[in-house]
Structure formats: C-alpha cells, structure tokens
Amino acid sequence: MSGVSGAHRPVWLVPHEVPAIVPxxxxxxEPRWVGxxxxxxxxxxxxxxxxxxxxxxxxxxxxxxGSGYLVLSSLMPLAxxxxxxxSKGYDSRYFGTGPDEFRSLLRSGVGLTAAVALVxxxxxxxxxxxFVVLAIPVIVTASLVLRYALRKDLHRxxxxxxxxxxxxxxxxxxPAATLCEHLESRPTDxxxxxxxxxxxGAGASDGPLQPDELNGTDIVAAVDRHAVEVVAVATDxxxxxxxxxRLSWALEQRGVELIVSPGIxxxxxxxxxxxxxxxxxxxxxxxxxxxxxPHMLKAIFDRxxxxxxxILLSPLMIGLAIAVKVSSPGSVLFRQRRVGRAGEEFTMxxxxxxxxxxxxxxxxxxxxxxxxxxxxxxxxxxRMTPLGRQIRRFSLDELPQLINVLRGDMSLVGPxxxxxxxxxxxxxxxxxxxxxxxxxxxxxxVSGRSDLSWDESVxxxxxYVDNWSMTLDLLILWKTVRAVIYGAGAY
Numbered sequence: 001m002s003g004v005s006g007a008h009r010p011v012w013l014v015p016h017e018v019p020a021i022v023p024x025x026x027x028x029x030e031p032r033w034v035g036x037x038x039x040x041x042x043x044x045x046x047x048x049x050x051x052x053x054x055x056x057x058x059x060x061x062x063x064x065x066g067s068g069y070l071v072l073s074s075l076m077p078l079a080x081x082x083x084x085x086x087s088k089g090y091d092s093r094y095f096g097t098g099p100d101e102f103r104s105l106l107r108s109g110v111g112l113t114a115a116v117a118l119v120x121x122x123x124x125x126x127x128x129x130x131f132v133v134l135a136i137p138v139i140v141t142a143s144l145v146l147r148y149a150l151r152k153d154l155h156r157x158x159x160x161x162x163x164x165x166x167x168x169x170x171x172x173x174x175p176a177a178t179l180c181e182h183l184e185s186r187p188t189d190x191x192x193x194x195x196x197x198x199x200x201g202a203g204a205s206d207g208p209l210q211p212d213e214l215n216g217t218d219i220v221a222a223v224d225r226h227a228v229e230v231v232a233v234a235t236d237x238x239x240x241x242x243x244x245x246r247l248s249w250a251l252e253q254r255g256v257e258l259i260v261s262p263g264i265x266x267x268x269x270x271x272x273x274x275x276x277x278x279x280x281x282x283x284x285x286x287x288x289x290x291x292x293x294p295h296m297l298k299a300i301f302d303r304x305x306x307x308x309x310x311i312l313l314s315p316l317m318i319g320l321a322i323a324v325k326v327s328s329p330g331s332v333l334f335r336q337r338r339v340g341r342a343g344e345e346f347t348m349x350x351x352x353x354x355x356x357x358x359x360x361x362x363x364x365x366x367x368x369x370x371x372x373x374x375x376x377x378x379x380x381x382x383r384m385t386p387l388g389r390q391i392r393r394f395s396l397d398e399l400p401q402l403i404n405v406l407r408g409d410m411s412l413v414g415p416x417x418x419x420x421x422x423x424x425x426x427x428x429x430x431x432x433x434x435x436x437x438x439x440x441x442x443x444x445x446v447s448g449r450s451d452l453s454w455d456e457s458v459x460x461x462x463x464y465v466d467n468w469s470m471t472l473d474l475l476i477l478w479k480t481v482r483a484v485i486y487g488a489g490a491y
Contacts, residue, residue, distance in 0.1 A: 038095075046077050048145075049077035051139075052136070096189070168230070231259070320351055351400060354388055410439060414464070415464060417439075435465050
C-alpha cells in the first residue's frame with residue numbers, strides 16, 4: 001500500500017495496484033428502501049401517464065376514441081417510464097434531492113414530446129396536436145406532484161434516522177470535522193456519517209464527532225469494515241491525482257459511490273462546472289449575477305407581480321388600514337429609513353403594529369432583547385398592540401412594502417433590508433448583502449426569521465446574493481406562503 005509521498009507528510013493508504021475484480025457477493029448491494037422508492041416512483045409515473053392520457057382522450061374525443069388512439073394510449077405509459085429512466089429519473093443518487101429529481105421529469109416531458117413527433121413523422125401517422133399538447137403537460141405535472149409527495153415521505157423517514165446512506169468521511173481532522181458537520185446538519189439529504197478516516201500518524205480529530213475515527217486505516221478496508229455506501233473525501237491536496245484515481249477504481253469494484261468536497265461553501269451547483277484543460281479536470285466557478293439582463297427581468301417580474309398583488313389584496317389592505325386606525329391612536333403606516341442596494345437609503349412602509357410611542361420606549365427594552373445581538377427583537381414586546389401581534393404573526397404588516405417594490409426600492413425576494421445602525425456594524429463580508437435590492441421575503445424568511453442568529457442570517461443573505469436566479473426567487477416565494485401560514489419565527 002502506498003500513496004502520495006512527501007518529506008514530512010503522512011501517507012494515505014490507498015491501493016497501489018489496479019484492484020482485482022471483487023466477487024459479486026462482496027459488492028455493496030442497494031438498501032431495501034432504494035428499491036421500494038424506485039418502484040413507488042415507477043408506479044407513480046405510470047399512474048400519472050394513465051391520468052394524463054385519460055384526460056386528454058376525454059377532452060379531445062369524448063367517448064368516440066379510435067382504435068389507433070387506444071393503441072397509442074396503451075403504449076404511452078411505458079414510453080413515459082422509459083424516457084424518465086433514460087433521463088436518470090430512477091437513479092438512486094437523486095432520490096429525495098429535489099431539483100435534480102424534478103429536472104429529470106421536465107427533461108422527460110420534452111423528450112417524450114420529441115419522441116411522439118418523431119414517430120408521427122416516421123410512420124406518417126396523424127396525431128391530433130390537441131391530444132399531445134394536453135396529455136404530456138398533464139403527465140409531467142402529475143408526475144411532479146406524485147414525486148414531490150414521495151420525496152416528502154422519504155424526508156420524514158430520514159428525519160427519524162431511516163433510509164440513510166452510510167458514509168465514510170476521509171480527510172484530516174479539521175476538514176473532515178467540517179464536512180461531517182455539514183452532512184449531519186441536513187438529515188433530509190440522506191447521508192449519515194458512520195466513520196471518519198485520517199492519514200497515518202494523524203491525531204484524533206477535535207470536535208463533537210460521533211463516528212468511529214480510523215486514523216491511519218486503509219480506506220478500502222474501512223469501507224468493507226463499516227459496509228459504507230458512500231466515501232466522502234474532504235479537501236486534501238495529499239489525497240489527489242493518482243491516489244484518488246486508484247481509490248475510485250477500488251470503490252467502483254465494490255459499488256461504492258465516491259464524492260469529493262472541493263472546499264467551496266455556499267455556492268450552488270449552477271455556478272460550478274468541471275472543464276477539461278490539458279488533461280486535467282478543472283473546477284470552474286462562474287461569477288454571480290448581480291446586474292445586467294437577468295436582473296432587468298427580475299425588476300420587470302417584481303413590479304408586475306407587486307402591481308397584481310396590490311390590486312388583488314386591496315380589499316384586505318383597506319380593511320387592515322381601518323383596523324389599525326381604530327385599534328390604537330397613531331398613523332396607519334409605520335415609516336422607517338432602511339438601507340438598500342449600494343447603500344442608498346429609502347423609506348420602508350409597514351402597517352403600524354406598535355403603539356405610537358414605541359421608538360421612545362425602545363431604549364428601556366434593549367437589555368431584554370431576544371434578538372441575535374445586532375437586531376432587536378422581543379417575543380412579548382410590550383410596545384406591540386393586540387392587533388399588531390396578529391398581523392405580525394402572518395406578516396400582514398409587510399403588505400405595504402409592495403409599494404416599495406413598485407417604486408424600485410425593494411424586490412419581492414432579496415436580503416433583509418437593514419437599518420443604518422446595523423450597516424455600521426457590518427464586517428467586510430457582510431456589506432456584500434447590499435449588491436442586490438433588499439426583499440420583502442428571502443432565504444431568512446423561509447428559514448426561521450427572527451429565530452435565526454446574526455451569523456445564520458448573514459450566511460443566508462450572502463448565499464442568496466452569490467447564487468441568485470429566477471428559479472431561486474420562485475422557490476422562495478413558494479416557500480414563503482408556507483412560512484406565513486405557519487407563522488414560524490415571526491414576532
């Protein structure tokens with residue numbers, strides 16, 4: 001056994017020769033839950049296909065269906081499952097992950113449409129466009145809904161510690177501990193660390209690591225010993241090149257997946273690509289989009305939706321305005337100076353949820369803050385009116401900020417709009433939040449709101465700035481509805 005050598009560096013124990021073919025009986029087998037999930041997904045897709053075809057037939061032809069369409073209808077569910085399989089929709093790596101799993105279904109919809117068009121052209125068969133235009137979107141939508149329900153059920157099992165992939169983390173103490181922490185913070189991703197493996201001569205890792213620490217143990221031997229399904233390599237220049245290549249060969253023979261952490265945190269997949277250069281696979285990090293055409297599209301989307309929401313919710317907002325005016329003395333709207341994009345200040349609007357002397361009483365309450373050390377928050381703030389507690393719980397006090405969006409001061413989605421005194425306390429990294437417009441909602445809104453620490457709040461805002469996309473905005477808007485209904489972290 002040998003690895004990458006150095007004058008004073010520990011040597012990783014990885015196979016030196018190309019591994020022999022491992023007998024089938026000793027290879028890793030798929031856990032039972034993977035097969036159950038896969039068959040449930042196949043059954044759901046078949047059900048979605050039959051539902052879509054039935055709706056299209058009844059809508060397009062009523063009860064007068066020709067024999068040709070009956071044959072086509074009997075073949076399309078099988079074709080749908082085949083197309084999903086070709087798009088890796090039943091690949092266990094993507095089970096429960098969300099975006100990749102759903103993206104495979106969307107690709108399959110495009111693929112099935114192309115396949116039907118090709119077959120129709122090749123056989124010179126006339127297929128009603130109304131049938132295809134209705135059937136395939138319904139199939140895709142039904143599959144997405146059923147797969148979402150299946151994914152949520154899998155997440156419930158994983159939160160209870162079931163349906164997990166066993167993971168061996170390889171690396172030095174510091175990077176390995178960080179990787180373990182990240183993997184264990186998201187049980188819904190389905191990765192449970194059962195052991196860590198360090199290089200020979202390395203000391204025991206620091207921190208609250210629960211798995212067995214196998215310092216100096218042969219990585220492949222640790223894989224066999226703990227029956228792991230995934231080997232996760234933390235950032236380590238010593239375990240790279242030919243050593244990592246040999247390790248991948250050994251794991252391939254055992255049916256064990258290899259993942260490598262590049263050490264880049266809070267960067268989403270669309271910004272990362274691997275490009276071959278001079279025989280090397282180089283990781284390319286795209287620059288985040290903070291201006292230009294995509295943000296012009298975002299501005300148009302924000303203002304259009306804000307105008308529509310203002311019109312739709314105008315009866316509710318008029319009712320809230322009357323209720324605020326009647327419930328306590330003072331103005332209906334609360335106006336406060338906030339800092340927006342590039343440090344420009346603007347006046348943010350909210351329905352007043354506190355008594356009119358709230359700002360004068362703030363100094364006496366700072367010592368009782370339940371906030372995160374920078375933002376003042378109190379769960380039982382005595383300055384809050386009875387009506388104010390209710391409208392804050394469901395974020396109804398923030399509806400006037402739709403006017404801020406129309407003015408161009410804010411976006412529907414973005415970082416939390418800070419006060420000038422908060423900005424004065426920003427570290428160098430924190431000021432990056434102001435590269436984009438602040439939002440009515442954001443990652444902080446759907447991840448705990450006032451229950452978050454300051455560091456967590458900043459981390460989420462920076463993640464949004466670095467990984468912004470219209471898809472992310474739509475996802476956050478969807479999750480905001482649920483967060484508002486449950487009222488979690490709102491006070």
